Amino acid sequence: xxxxxxxxxxxxxxxxxxxxxxxxxxxxxxxxxxxxxxxxxxxxxxxxxxxxxxxxxxxxxxxxxxxxxxxxxxxxxxxxxxxxxxxxxxxxxxxxxxxxxxxxxxxxxxxxxxxxxxxxxxxxxxxxxxxxxxxxxxxxxxxxxxxxxxxxxxxxxxxxxxxxxxxxxxxxxxxxxxxxxxxxxxxxxxxxxxxxxxxxxxxxxxxxxxxxxxxxxxxxxxxxxxxxxxxxxxxxxxxxxxxxxxxxxxxxxxxxxxxxxxxxxxxxxxxxxxxxxxxxxxxxxxxxxxxxxxxxxxxxxxxxxxxxxxxxxxxxxxxxxxxxxxxxxxxxxxxxxxxxxxxxxxxxxxxxxxxxxxxxxxxxxxxxxxxxxxxxxxxxxxxxxxxxxxxxxxxxxxxxxxxxxxxxxxxxxxxxxxxxxxxxxxxxxxxxxxxx
Amino acid sequence: xxxxxxxxxxxxxxxxxxxxxxxxxxxxxxxxxxxxxxxxxxxxxxxxxxxxxxxxxxxxxxxxxxxxxxxxxxxxxxxxxxxxxxxxxxxxxxxxxxxxxxxxxxxxxxxxxxxxxxxxxxxxxxxxxxxxxxxxxxxxxxxxxxxxxxxxxxxxxxxxxxxxxxxxxxxxxxxxxxxxxxxxxxxxxxxxxxxxxxxxxxxxxxxxxxxxxxxxxxxxxxxxxxxxxxxxxxxxxxxxxxxxxxxxxxxxxxxxxxxxxxxxxxxxxxxxxxxxxxxxxxxxxxxxxxxxxxxxxxxxxxxxxxxxxxxxxxxxxxxxxxxxxxxxxxxxxxxxxxxxxxxxxxxxxxxxxxxxxxxxxxxxxxxxxxxxxxxxxxxxxxxxxxxxxxxxxxxxxxxxxxxxxxxxxxxxxxxxxxxxxxxxxxxxxxxxxxxx
Numbered sequence: 001x002x003x004x005x006x007x008x009x010x011x012x013x014x015x016x017x018x019x020x021x022x023x024x025x026x027x028x029x030x031x032x033x034x035x036x037x038x039x040x041x042x043x044x045x046x047x048x049x050x051x052x053x054x055x056x057x058x059x060x061x062x063x064x065x066x067x068x069x070x071x072x073x074x075x076x077x078x079x080x081x082x083x084x085x086x087x088x089x090x091x092x093x094x095x096x097x098x099x100x101x102x103x104x105x106x107x108x109x110x111x112x113x114x115x116x117x118x119x120x121x122x123x124x125x126x127x128x129x130x131x132x133x134x135x136x137x138x139x140x141x142x143x144x145x146x147x148x149x150x151x152x153x154x155x156x157x158x159x160x161x162x163x164x165x166x167x168x169x170x171x172x173x174x175x176x177x178x179x180x181x182x183x184x185x186x187x188x189x190x191x192x193x194x195x196x197x198x199x200x201x202x203x204x205x206x207x208x209x210x211x212x213x214x215x216x217x218x219x220x221x222x223x224x225x226x227x228x229x230x231x232x233x234x235x236x237x238x239x240x241x242x243x244x245x246x247x248x249x250x251x252x253x254x255x256x257x258x259x260x261x262x263x264x265x266x267x268x269x270x271x272x273x274x275x276x277x278x279x280x281x282x283x284x285x286x287x288x289x290x291x292x293x294x295x296x297x298x299x300x301x302x303x304x305x306x307x308x309x310x311x312x313x314x315x316x317x318x319x320x321x322x323x324x325x326x327x328x329x330x331x332x333x334x335x336x337x338x339x340x341x342x343x344x345x346x347x348x349x350x351x352x353x354x355x356x357x358x359x360x361x362x363x364x365x366x367x368x369x370x371x372x373x374x375x376x377x378x379x380x381x382x383x384x385x386x387x388x389x390x391x392x393x394x395x396x397x398x399x400x401x402x403x404x405x406x407x408x409x410x411x412x413x414x415x416x417x418x419x420x421x422x423x424x425x426x427x428x429x430x431x432x433x434x435x436x
Numbered sequence: 437x438x439x440x441x442x443x444x445x446x447x448x449x450x451x452x453x454x455x456x457x458x459x460x461x462x463x464x465x466x467x468x469x470x471x472x473x474x475x476x477x478x479x480x481x482x483x484x485x486x487x488x489x490x491x492x493x494x495x496x497x498x499x500x501x502x503x504x505x506x507x508x509x510x511x512x513x514x515x516x517x518x519x520x521x522x523x524x525x526x527x528x529x530x531x532x533x534x535x536x537x538x539x540x541x542x543x544x545x546x547x548x549x550x551x552x553x554x555x556x557x558x559x560x561x562x563x564x565x566x567x568x569x570x571x572x573x574x575x576x577x578x579x580x581x582x583x584x585x586x587x588x589x590x591x592x593x594x595x596x597x598x599x600x601x602x603x604x605x606x607x608x609x610x611x612x613x614x615x616x617x618x619x620x621x622x623x624x625x626x627x628x629x630x631x632x633x634x635x636x637x638x639x640x641x642x643x644x645x646x647x648x649x650x651x652x653x654x655x656x657x658x659x660x661x662x663x664x665x666x667x668x669x670x671x672x673x674x675x676x677x678x679x680x681x682x683x684x685x686x687x688x689x690x691x692x693x694x695x696x697x698x699x700x701x702x703x704x705x706x707x708x709x710x711x712x713x714x715x716x717x718x719x720x721x722x723x724x725x726x727x728x729x730x731x732x733x734x735x736x737x738x739x740x741x742x743x744x745x746x747x748x749x750x751x752x753x754x755x756x757x758x759x760x761x762x763x764x765x766x767x768x769x770x771x772x773x774x775x776x777x778x779x780x781x782x783x784x785x786x787x788x789x790x791x792x793x794x795x796x797x798x799x800x801x802x803x804x805x806x807x808x809x810x811x812x813x814x815x816x817x818x819x820x821x822x823x824x825x826x827x828x829x830x831x832x833x834x835x836x837x838x839x840x841x842x843x844x845x846x847x848x849x850x851x852x853x854x855x856x857x858x859x860x861x862x863x864x865x866x867x868x869x870x871x872x
Contacts, residue, residue, distance in 0.1 A: 189735055191633055200636070226764065302659065331846060332845050335778070342771070
């Protein structure tokens with residue numbers, strides 16, 4: 001029998017509901033795995049094993065009341081937790097202990113999940129200090145960012161679920177680099193309260209798992225739209241748009257192979273693949289996202305700048321001081337391009353069951369100083385649409401590479417069902433082994 | 437000489453900078469006023485006089501470094517404060533002590549302002565329990581809501597500045613009911629972090645003062661767009677659009693008189709007034725705002741619902757349970773109508789120096805059970821545009837009535853300068869005396 005830490009959340013949840021596994025046993029297994037692996041992977045910033053086990057024992061006393069009952073979450077250290085420090089990986093917040101859980105933490109905690117610990121992150125999920133976390137398939141490579149620790153911990157079987165965030169490409173890209181599943185839901189359908197704001201129009205809470213079913217369990221817990229009356233989707237007959245995006249010139253061989261392989265496997269399984277060329281105006285969305293990020297981050301970090309200018313990383317000081325020279329007109333234009341593009345994309349996406357598109361240019365880059373390019377993520381973040389990352393192939397460096405599927409806003413429930421069908425068709429290779 | 441509490445923030449600031457007033461003396465005067473008046477007005481939920489005085493003494497040791505140096509803020513009790521409880525006027529948060537200031541509190545605190553205390557609010561700034569606060573001009577009347585205590589405290593000379601919020605009409609309407617000035621800036625230019633989220637696309641931080649100059653001091657502290665290279669505006673030659681809005685049928689005689697009087701006084705002072713008819717599609721914005729509020733509040737209160745369903749007020753439980761039946765399509769349609777209307781309004785507003793429009797239907801209603809109608813506010817909130825409330829007339833019940841001026845997004849600095857000119861022309865009547 002597998003140690004419980006190696007079960008997907010879906011498998012562990014079934015065993016907990018049937019009485020063959022306790023939350024306490026699952027947490028013990030995760031803690032053992034972390035103890036053995038963290039010196040190499042460095043995914044965690046704060047863990048309190050006794051407290052996690054105490055939570056699990058409490059949960060075990062209650063009957064399961066939600067899909068995540070008894071399961072464990074890692075929490076990116078940009079979300080407030082009432083029982084663990086929240087440091088943002090920033091010198092300004094070392095030892096900071098919030099009084100209250102962030103909204104997303106509260107939702108799963110009050111649904112019977114165990115908060116296992118806080119995961120390492122790029123500073124403020126936005127820049128400055130990198131996470132110390134390493135890619136579990138090759139320690140010389142980045143796990144991606146900014147949700148570095150969350151993605152690596154789930155990939156390395158240290159925790160079944162973890163929360164991340166995406167403002168540019170911080171959530172979906174690390175999923176690809178770590179061979180795991182990720183969901184970035186529609187903007188606004190999961191509360192960001194208790195997350196250190198980076199950019200109000202962009203920040204989105206997401207989660208990682210090791211199967212499409214795992215992602216759906218969290219989606220159901222958050223009552224995402226489109227769950228009621230759901231029936232599983234069959235891959236046969238699915239109509240999938242293949243979208244190379246206006247930034248296809250940034251694709252690498254491994255990313256190209258993953259997208260091509262995904263399309264071929266889907267076609268072989270009976271799906272219909274159609275090339276999708278986005279309207280020309282969409283070419284401006286990546287720049288619009290960057291404008292909004294710069295302008296909104298200047299607002300977000302003003303309190304920190306005034307409180308402790310010298311300890312705020314220069315990347316954030318520069319934003320507050322508007323070193324890139326963002327103008328009010330540029331902000332309004334960026335908001336309005338996005339505002340016009342969202343319904344346009346929804347109309348396009350609604351003609352398909354999903355839009356298939358890269359998660360990242362290719363494999364995880366070597367080194368920890370660069371977490372990889374978010375060029376294939378920012379447009380979707382700005383469009384506010386749900387995105388689901390699905391593992392697909394292995395690149396020439398032996399690292400996993402995934403793709404993402406995208407749907408119209410509020411199509412979250414439907415997209416999760418399509419993801420399960422797509423995953424069954426394309427996630428068919430053995431994942432490379434994590435380092436021993 | 438006036439007791440310092442009766443000075444506008446601008447007057448007190450000048451005296452502090454010249455050395456003729458200390459922050460400590462100002463705070464003492466405010467605390468004395470509160471001690472005398474709070475039993476009747478009930479604007480405050482938490483005050484710690486010793487702590488406020490200690491802050492003032494610290495501030496007095498430092499040279500002024502910002503426009504709000506040494507001045508005092510009341511803070512609506514939906515914003516986290518590190519040194520005072522934050523209860524949301526909700527049974528769920530009684531005694532809750534945050535570990536960190538909300539972003540807006542941090543910005544003014546780190547700019548040398550004193551946090552005087554927390555003001556009463558309608559529960560979660562959204563519904564449920566009403567504030568106990570009374571209208572300082574007539575205790576039998578509401579001060580409006582949801583920023584009830586903040587508006588009444590500023591009107592009653594208990595504090596020069598106070599923070600409020602506007603998601604529907606919670607900030608501008610109480611300004612009119614209390615004969616004070618208010619600014620709701622462009623959405624996104626002031627961070628809402630540390631505010632209990634109600635609706636992500638709508639929530640806006642605002643502030644109250646007793647002059648247009650007061651409002652500009654806070655605007656400058658927050659580095660609002662349009663401050664650099666500013667020159668005062670003269671009222672002569674200003675081009676003002678008179679906008680009755682698609683809901684003019686809701687106006688009451690006192691509101692009609694205030695708008696008419698404002699236009700007449702402006703015209704007399706040399707401004708050009710033009711009637712503005714908004715495009716027909718704008719008639720749908722009020723309903724769109726309500727749809728978004730219902731849909732986003734369901735997301736915001738899910739953690740509280742799961743944590744303590746029985747203590748969460750039924751108005752919020754109903755939102756989480758989607759009792760109004762908001763559909764995903766309705767949400768997307770509402771977002772998209774707003775997305776299309778924002779640039780359309782900016783184009784209209786840019787032809788004028790300001791748009792003149794009602795702040796509220798009329799005088800503050802009698803009783804504390806109904807805080808008045810937000811019908812003249814919600815469209816502007818959804819459009820994300822800056823709004824400035826300016827006092828104008830007195831209604832037949834002896835209560836003050838104001839108007840608001842509105843500008844294009846990111847026109848905050850300019851609108852503040854126009855507000856100073858407009859105020860000089862229209863805020864020319866003696867305010868009724870507050871109750872003795």
